[in-house]
Amino acid sequence: MYSDEKRPIIRDTTGLSRSYRFRWWAKYVGYTFFGPADVQPHLNPLEKLKHERALRVLRAHEAAGTPAPQEVVDAARDL
16 A cells, blocks of 8 residues: 555654654654655665554554454555
8 A cells, every 4th residue: 555655643642752753753754854865765774764653553452352444454554
């Protein structure tokens, strides 16, 4: 699904601590300004950050026994 498209940033913060979210945004901003130029999605560090965040949220929903939103499931798919 996301082969040529960019993944959305998951707004669901289930299972994400404040310190994780702060570090995530700091990395995201750093990669935005100092990261590589446009690259393919499977090589893009911004897309990898979004994927890792979606996986964390999906695992937190599974651990809590709650259904994850479809947006989270779609973003957590392989790069």
